[in-house]
Structures are given as C-alpha cells and as structure tokens.
Amino acid sequence: xxxxxxxxxxxxxxxxxxxxxxxxxxxxxxxxxxxxxxxxxxxxxxxxxxxxxxxxxxxxxxxxxxxxxxxxxxxxxxxxxxxxxxxxxxxxxxxxxxxxxx
Numbered sequence: 001x002x003x004x005x006x007x008x009x010x011x012x013x014x015x016x017x018x019x020x021x022x023x024x025x026x027x028x029x030x031x032x033x034x035x036x037x038x039x040x041x042x043x044x045x046x047x048x049x050x051x052x053x054x055x056x057x058x059x060x061x062x063x064x065x066x067x068x069x070x071x072x073x074x075x076x077x078x079x080x081x082x083x084x085x086x087x088x089x090x091x092x093x094x095x096x097x098x099x100x101x102x
Contacts, residue, residue, distance in 0.1 A: 006057060007054075013050045014051065021044050
C-alpha cells in the first residue's frame, strides 16, 4: 500500500502528542505547575498540527477530479415504471396482526 509508512508515522505522532498532553495536563491539574500547563497547551497545538498535516497529505494523494467532466449523473430513488407498490391508509384502527417475522 503506497504511503502506508507515512500513515503509520502520523498515527505514532498523534499518539505521542496525546500521551504528552495527558501527562502534562494531569501534572498541571494535580500540582498546579504552570510549566506543565504550557506543555499541555504545546502538546495540544502540536497534535492539531499533526492532524492537519495528515489531512493535507491524504487530500494531496487523492486522485484529482476532472473539472471538464462535470458532476456525476444522479439516480432517481424510485422506479416510475413499476407504479405504486403499497397502499397507504390513514385509518389507524385497521392494523394487521403481527406476522411470524415481527
């Protein structure tokens, strides 16, 4: 698979940033150490940057759409040649008994 090593590298960096964020935030929360709070903020920003880089890498490696080709044709949800297949009744008193399958 092409680019799988880069994909794993992004996962490893994201896990590393998340672990560093968790440890630093725990130290800041429990001890009130200001440097730990700044380290938690830095790890959060670095983790967001890694995710943005991963998104850009994925979007850059995706195949390009041809601008001149236009949008793909939409399929209709119904088949008008079949006609109505069910009759809807507004009378709630006529309820059919349950079947074996529910």
